[in-house]
Amino acid sequence: MYTKDNVVITLHINGEDREVVAKPSDILLYTLREQVGLTGTKPGCENGDCGACTVLIDDWPMKSCLMLTVEAVGKKITTVEGLNNASIQKAFVENFAFQCGYCTSGFLMVCHALAQYQPDANDDVIQQWLQSNICRCTGYEEIESAIKSILRKEI
Structure with a gap:
């Protein structure tokens, strides 16, 4: 109306x-x-x-x-929905970087941007970027593994 x-x-x-x-x-x-x-x-x-x-x-x-x-x-x-099978989506699957999945879309967006803006990010930079989101199910280790696998491929 x-x-x-x-x-x-x-x-x-x-x-x-x-x-x-x-x-x-x-x-x-x-x-x-x-x-x-x-x-x-x-x-x-x-x-x-x-x-x-x-x-x-x-x-x-x-x-x-x-x-x-x-x-x-x-x-x-x-x-x-606009990521269109971006490499980070595949990396999340391959690294089991989700459990319940509720936070996954937010993490995918942050990780996708990180890969675009800082493809040579070190562990400290990755942790800084991931601090913007909260996951209550995983220990973040799998999420870090997913983004690192993408960064290694794109360097």
């Missing part, structure tokens, strides 16, 4: 333009899930701590629970 507070905006998501209806207070997380149907972006803490909602904004990791939908206008948004 359109009201004076709702506006139709265009978002560039996973390589295509999508029209959505947004209020000034709508957050990107719920716009992606409820209006666009991209449910790989998960709600978790909803205050920026857990990282389950991480997407890429202009190729940089961003927690979509902290971003207003209107702030994403004119930016390139990539969700886990």
Whole structure:
């Protein structure tokens, strides 16, 4: 329903333009899930701590629970659905880097960006990047193994 507070905006998501209806207070997380149907972006803490909602904004990791939908206008948004079988996805499978899977999409986005921005990352840099997300099921060892396997291949 359109009201004076709702506006139709265009978002560039996973390589295509999508029209959505947004209020000034709508957050990107719920716009992606409820209006666009991209449910790989998960709600978790909803205050920026857990990282389950991480997407890429202009190729940089961003927690979509902290971003207003209107702030994403004119930016390139990539969700886990837009990775299109990226090497990090295969590495997560090969290294058993998930258990329940709830946090996996957020970790995939962070690791994908890390591989793009710092393909020569050392252990300290990897740990710094992974601190942005929380997994309650694994010990992070498998996630670190997955990203290291990608970095070795891309160097």
